Amino acid sequence: LEERGDIDLSQWKEVTIVTKDGDNVPTRFSGSILYGEDEVVGSVGFFQDLREIKRLQEELITSERLAATGQTVAGLAHYIKNILSGLKGGTYVLNVALDKNNTDKIKNGWTMIERNVGRISDLVLDLLAYSKERKPEKENCFPNEIVKEVSALMQSKARENNIEIETDLDPLLGEVFIDPKVIHRSLLNLISNAIDACIFDSTPKKHWQVKVTTAVEGNHIIRFEVADNGMGMDEETKEKIFSSLFSTKGERGIGLGLLVTEKI
Numbered sequence: 001l002e003e004r005g006d007i008d009l010s011q012w013k014e015v016t017i018v019t020k021d022g023d024n025v026p027t028r029f030s031g032s033i034l035y036g037e038d039e040v041v042g043s044v045g046f047f048q049d050l051r052e053i054k055r056l057q058e059e060l061i062t063s064e065r066l067a068a069t070g071q072t073v074a075g076l077a078h079y080i081k082n083i084l085s086g087l088k089g090g091t092y093v094l095n096v097a098l099d100k101n102n103t104d105k106i107k108n109g110w111t112m113i114e115r116n117v118g119r120i121s122d123l124v125l126d127l128l129a130y131s132k133e134r135k136p137e138k139e140n141c142f143p144n145e146i147v148k149e150v151s152a153l154m155q156s157k158a159r160e161n162n163i164e165i166e167t168d169l170d171p172l173l174g175e176v177f178i179d180p181k182v183i184h185r186s187l188l189n190l191i192s193n194a195i196d197a198c199i200f201d202s203t204p205k206k207h208w209q210v211k212v213t214t215a216v217e218g219n220h221i222i223r224f225e226v227a228d229n230g231m232g233m234d235e236e237t238k239e240k241i242f243s244s245l246f247s248t249k250g251e252r253g254i255g256l257g258l259l260v261t262e263k264i
Helices: 051-100 103-131 143-160 180-199 235-240 257-263
Strands: 013-018 024-036 039-049 139-141 163-168 176-178 208-217 221-228
Touching: 024 051, 051 103, 139 143, 143 163, 143 180, 143 208, 143 221, 163 180, 176 180, 180 208, 180 221, 180 257
Parallel strands: 163 208
Antiparallel strands: 013 024, 024 039, 139 176, 208 221
């Protein structure tokens, strides 16, 4: 084969050898044909046992997985701790307000509790979406209606922070056969992030806006677009936005939202 140029034995190749006991041994092989006066007089081969190298590689992969798991658990624990602190704070305000029959304080305490219950709900949904493989559950639905519903859900948070949510919905986009839950969850994450980008923008006297657009494109493609005029992202952030547990929101975020959106 080497004489015909079909293979080059001098190049190292990874091959598996079966021993007399039936064990598979990973090896690297290289060889050469020996010539004498233009005639083949023999051949020589070299084998390198890769079992130890493979074992070390597996240990390294296991170590990296454990480190990643530890980082994930630590991040989740820190985020949950912050939510619990918010719930305790809301409960304290509510109890004091009830003792003093202070209606305004009761409302403030309950609002704090509701906000942190919502954070727990979002966290659980993101964890479930990220950890489970989910088959699409397609059904007939209206994408524009999904956008309207999600926008309505986020209006309260937007108004509290003087942010306008604007929709530009394609009138040609009618009933389609897709998974509405996936679209709903993805838009919820994107719009929430867009609002946060406006909240963290320190530009004074700015009219913050989040715009949600739908459009019908060629080849049966529907485009959903969420844009904002908030603080924006630098190049480093753009490179990391789909990394596990990466967030620019400090204690307010855990870095699962876009990770889940990318997956689903």
